[in-house]
Amino acid sequence: xxxxxxxxxxxxxxxxxxxxxxxxxxxxxxxxxxxxxxxxxxxxxxxxxxxxxxxxxxxxxxxxxxxxxxxxxxxxxxxxxxxxxxxxxxxxxxxxxxxxxxxxxxxxxxxxxxxxxxxxxxxxxxxxxxxxxxxxxxxxxxxxxxxxxxxxxxxxxxxxxxxxxxxxxxxxxxxxxxxxxxxxxxxxxxxxxxxxxxxxxxxxxxxxxxxxxxxxxxxxxxxxxxxxxxxxxxxxxxxxxxxxxxxxxxxxxxxxxxxxxxxxxxxxxxxxxxxxxxxxxxxxxxxxxxxxxxxxxxxxxxxxxxxxxxxxxxxxxxxxxxxxxxxxxxxxxxxxxxxxxxxxxxxxxxxxxxxxxxxxxxxxxxxxxxxxxxxxxxxxxxxxxxxxxxxxxxxxxxxxxxxxxxx
Amino acid sequence: xxxxxxxxxxxxxxxxxxxxxxxxxxxxxxxxxxxxxxxxxxxxxxxxxxxxxxxxxxxxxxxxxxxxxxxxxxxxxxxxxxxxxxxxxxxxxxxxxxxxxxxxxxxxxxxxxxxxxxxxxxxxxxxxxxxxxxxxxxxxxxxxxxxxxxxxxxxxxxxxxxxxxxxxxxxxxxxxxxxxxxxxxxxxxxxxxxxxxxxxxxxxxxxxxxxxxxxxxxxxxxxxxxxxxxxxxxxxxxxxxxxxxxxxxxxxxxxxxxxxxxxxxxxxxxxxxxxxxxxxxxxxxxxxxxxxxxxxxxxxxxxxxxxxxxxxxxxxxxxxxxxxxxxxxxxxxxxxxxxxxxxxxxxxxxxxxxxxxxxxxxxxxxxxxxxxxxxxxxxxxxxxxxxxxxxxxxxxxxxxxxxxxxx
Numbered sequence: 001x002x003x004x005x006x007x008x009x010x011x012x013x014x015x016x017x018x019x020x021x022x023x024x025x026x027x028x029x030x031x032x033x034x035x036x037x038x039x040x041x042x043x044x045x046x047x048x049x050x051x052x053x054x055x056x057x058x059x060x061x062x063x064x065x066x067x068x069x070x071x072x073x074x075x076x077x078x079x080x081x082x083x084x085x086x087x088x089x090x091x092x093x094x095x096x097x098x099x100x101x102x103x104x105x106x107x108x109x110x111x112x113x114x115x116x117x118x119x120x121x122x123x124x125x126x127x128x129x130x131x132x133x134x135x136x137x138x139x140x141x142x143x144x145x146x147x148x149x150x151x152x153x154x155x156x157x158x159x160x161x162x163x164x165x166x167x168x169x170x171x172x173x174x175x176x177x178x179x180x181x182x183x184x185x186x187x188x189x190x191x192x193x194x195x196x197x198x199x200x201x202x203x204x205x206x207x208x209x210x211x212x213x214x215x216x217x218x219x220x221x222x223x224x225x226x227x228x229x230x231x232x233x234x235x236x237x238x239x240x241x242x243x244x245x246x247x248x249x250x251x252x253x254x255x256x257x258x259x260x261x262x263x264x265x266x267x268x269x270x271x272x273x274x275x276x277x278x279x280x281x282x283x284x285x286x287x288x289x290x291x292x293x294x295x296x297x298x299x300x301x302x303x304x305x306x307x308x309x310x311x312x313x314x315x316x317x318x319x320x321x322x323x324x325x326x327x328x329x330x331x332x333x334x335x336x337x338x339x340x341x342x343x344x345x346x347x348x349x350x351x352x353x354x355x356x357x358x359x360x361x362x363x364x365x366x367x368x369x370x371x372x373x374x375x376x377x378x379x380x381x382x383x384x385x386x387x388x389x390x391x392x393x394x395x396x397x398x399x400x401x402x403x404x405x406x407x
Numbered sequence: 408x409x410x411x412x413x414x415x416x417x418x419x420x421x422x423x424x425x426x427x428x429x430x431x432x433x434x435x436x437x438x439x440x441x442x443x444x445x446x447x448x449x450x451x452x453x454x455x456x457x458x459x460x461x462x463x464x465x466x467x468x469x470x471x472x473x474x475x476x477x478x479x480x481x482x483x484x485x486x487x488x489x490x491x492x493x494x495x496x497x498x499x500x501x502x503x504x505x506x507x508x509x510x511x512x513x514x515x516x517x518x519x520x521x522x523x524x525x526x527x528x529x530x531x532x533x534x535x536x537x538x539x540x541x542x543x544x545x546x547x548x549x550x551x552x553x554x555x556x557x558x559x560x561x562x563x564x565x566x567x568x569x570x571x572x573x574x575x576x577x578x579x580x581x582x583x584x585x586x587x588x589x590x591x592x593x594x595x596x597x598x599x600x601x602x603x604x605x606x607x608x609x610x611x612x613x614x615x616x617x618x619x620x621x622x623x624x625x626x627x628x629x630x631x632x633x634x635x636x637x638x639x640x641x642x643x644x645x646x647x648x649x650x651x652x653x654x655x656x657x658x659x660x661x662x663x664x665x666x667x668x669x670x671x672x673x674x675x676x677x678x679x680x681x682x683x684x685x686x687x688x689x690x691x692x693x694x695x696x697x698x699x700x701x702x703x704x705x706x707x708x709x710x711x712x713x714x715x716x717x718x719x720x721x722x723x724x725x726x727x728x729x730x731x732x733x734x735x736x737x738x739x740x741x742x743x744x745x746x747x748x749x750x751x752x753x754x755x756x757x758x759x760x761x762x763x764x765x766x767x768x769x770x771x772x773x774x775x776x777x778x779x780x781x782x783x784x785x786x787x788x789x790x791x792x793x794x795x796x797x798x799x800x801x802x803x804x805x806x807x808x809x810x811x812x813x814x
Contacts, residue, residue: 053734053742053762083730083742085763117727118764229731306713307809314810320524323490324636327460335460335490355460356492357525396803402714403721 001165001259007144010162010175011198012240013039016143017136018150021129023078023115023122031150033126035133036194037072037102042236044070045207046110047214049231055080056087057111058232060095064107068203070236071108073194074098074130075151077179081113081121082229090123097127101134112192112232114153114179148177151192154401155179159270165259168252170243172199174259180271190228191218193267199256200239201246208249209257210235217264220296220389221272222304235260272390273372277397280312280369281390284376289385294331296387301329302376303391312374313393317342317365319351322376337381344371408572408666414551417569417582418605419647420446423550424543425557428536430485430522430529438557440533442540443601444479444509449643451477452614453517454621456638462487463494464518465639467502471514475610477643478515480601481505481537482558484586488520488528489636497530504534508541519599519639521560521586555584558599561808562586566677572666575659577650579606581666587678597635598625600674606663607646608653615656616664617642624671627703627796628679629711642667679797680779684804687719687776688797691783696792701738703794708736709783710798719781720800724749724772726758729783744788751778 008016016036023032046065048058064070074094081087095109102109113121137143148158162175180191201209214233239245246252273281284302289295302308305325311318319340327335340352346367351360368374415423423443430439453472455465471477481501488494502516509516520528544550555565569582587598608616621640646652653659680688691709696702709715712732718725726747734742747759753774758767775781 051731051734052736052739053730080727083727083759083762083764116725117731118759120764229727229734310806310809313806316810318523320487320490320636323460324458324524327458327636329459332459352490352525355490357490357527394806396806399717399720399801399803399806402717403723 001163001262004162004164004173005141006162007141007148007160007175007177008036008194008196009139009141009144011173011196013198013238014196015137015139016147017133017138018146019129019133019136022125023076031146032076032078033129033133034075034147034150035072035098035137036147036196037137038236038238040238040240041108042070042238043068043201043203043206044110044234044236045203045210046232046234047210049228051229053083053229055082055113055230056084057081057091057113058230059088060091061110061232064095064110068207069108070110071104072098072102073110073112073234073236075112075192076126077151077153078115079113079119079121080115080117080230083118085120090121093123094126097130101130110234112230114151114190114192114230117229144175144177151177151179153179154276155274157270157274159267161263161266163259163263165255167199167241167246167255168243170241172197172241172243172256172259174199174263176263176267178267178271191231191271193218193233195235195263197235197237198239198241199237199246200241200243201237201256205246205248205253206235206237209253209260212257213260213264216261217268220300221268222300222391269390272392275392276401277395278392279395280393281373282312282376282392283373283388283390284378285388286378286380287386288380288382290333290383291385292387295385296389297331298326298329298378299387299389301325303389306394309391309394312369313395315366315369317351317362317369322378323352326378333380333382339379341377342368343375343377344368344373346371408570408669411569411571411580412548413569414548414555414567414582414584415443415601415603416546416548416551418580418603420605420645421603422544422546423554424540424545425553426536426540426543429532430483438553439483439485440536440540441482441554441557442479442505442544443554443603444544445643445645447645447647448515449477449645450475450608450610450613451517451641451643452610452617453639453641454617456635458636460490460636462489462520462637463491464488464498464520465637466495467498468517468639471502471517475614476515477517478511479505479509480517480519480641480643482519482599483533484558484560485522486520486526486528487522487524487637490525492527497528500530501533504537508537517641519637521558521597521599521637524636551582551584558584558586560586561683562681564677564681566674568670568673570666570670572662574606574648574662575650577648579604579648579650579663579666581606581670583670583674585674585678598638598678600625600640602642602670604642604644605646605648606644606653607648607650608644608663612653612655612660613642613644616660616667619664620667620671623668624675627707628675629707629798676797679799682799683808684802685799686802687800688780689719689783689799690780690795690797691785692795693785693787694793695787695789697740697790698792699794702792703796704738705733705736705785706794706796708732710796713801716798716801719776720802722773722776724758724769724776729785730759733785740787740789746786748784749775750782750784751775751780753778
């Protein structure tokens, strides 16, 4: 398996486009409508937010994906179409407009929205823009790039990745684009992620693979603890790679799963790293926990702790906040067995041994925590459970961005 | 019942003091050691942090309070004595030093610490300072004020309150001091709260009353979601009011409970209002929930939402974040029945009806949210459950304070 170019256009038979139609009114140069289309029908699966308050497109997608098939994805940024008047009606109109252009059933179109909550979607500008969007479709790096930009909101960095692997002797390509910056929290924070592959795989197995992937990638990041109303991760597989279709677990499924997990872990790290206003990617690895589940709960608690995030922002090796966050995670453990170290490209330093503070070189600690990518390593001495989660620091810019998001 | 002056010295037979001894090294004018002493033995009870990682003084206090009796409280700021070498030994030394000065058993002294985690407590400067601290004891408003200042860390505002009520025909006084600014979250965030009363009440009933009080006051505030290692709320009752001792529930207990709850709700609001860097007190009232428990969970989720806090900081009526936070609270409800309004001294405005956004006067909304005290009112249409919780906004100063707390 290797990383390649092309994003959602890396796999055979996928075209993409992204243009500005006017959902984002304040910046006419900002793309706000994306389309991804497969040349042929795809096995399709999606995972959605667990928030009780679900945006309208999610209700529509649940119905459209009930048969495990899809042809295309249409997505807008600038308005979340959540808690908004005529929500489902407008989401269906987006699918219908895309279907008319493509020449497929509206039920085979997946729809997503991201942006402000509670305002009526200007669906007319989207419907009017679809012909231009369809005309812009291409199978190219630039087309995936345009689609990736069209789903961005406060994201500063485009999230796009693709890999190539071998499944059943055939070359399989797989790529994805994602958006996600604020409202990112385990169990699907506001993120949209669209994945395409030319692997032949059944709807059942692609659903299984997606669940096995989301749980170890997107569900292990946190930016601010807020789980949004719109989160969606959707994968389309059109089978054009020509491999014997994957219909059960086995070596082929494992190769596919590894590629999918690599893709999604990479996108997840990009999201955490681009958390609103973030200056640091924080990677927390807990080892020696009672179980993997326990390690995950503790690692999530640490990366979600506002005080730990503020300490990393200040490059302050205040490890007491790490222990504190472990302690309120809900997991039981013996604090007197816990070791904590900080690490980065600048080196590594142990700051706590068996629950007690060590004297350490504050200058080195500061240097380590000043790097962009910072690791918090926790050894618990309880058992063999291990997990890595990703988060980011909290900064003045986070508050600036979110203090006046709607205007 | 009426509010009176005097804090922990409001009740008969209590003296207090607060001085600088040198635990806080960076500011010699900042008080860092407090003492509260009753003239006679007290019925005593305390509630502690639920964090698995507990500071050393808490382990000591659990032992000292096992008999339901105490004479005094000694507390320092500047060092939390948590995850620190010789933690329990140093906490015991603080009790012993206080006991020597007072002439009581060390087991009748309660000890608390607040400040940075993981550094060895400079217990010698505390022991050396106790004679001066004891000499400063007085039964006066100024003495309570000094003790209240000596337990402050990043607090900007002293938290002190007292009330007078009648129990069994006798005038009973009750007062408290508290500290708490960051790390404040339901189930005891870093807060210390010391309460004194001259009411006669048994150890069993004072424990019951304290639990019934903490659950509806301190456990209903949140500043940043971090629950600290040191939280302590302790009450001493010396019986000098001369009422027939309360030994069971009934009219006298109810009068006592009402006074205690009023005291603690007032202190809790002061804490939320003085959340690190906060510019707003946010009061969220959920009504029409399926149960009081459900209302509490939802209100806590709203006041804990970083995005809602950032919106209030920006005076941005982004009510979608309120619905979003309700939705990930873990409670089940029908979003299509939810009404949301914002209110303050500047007026009130409904922004969401039955789960859908209303057109509203943005200028008025901004004016409402610019006030210091802001209310979020949520009507759910599910049942009769109701609860009010208190929080604060998140600001640049919160990050500044916490980005470099240790130096």
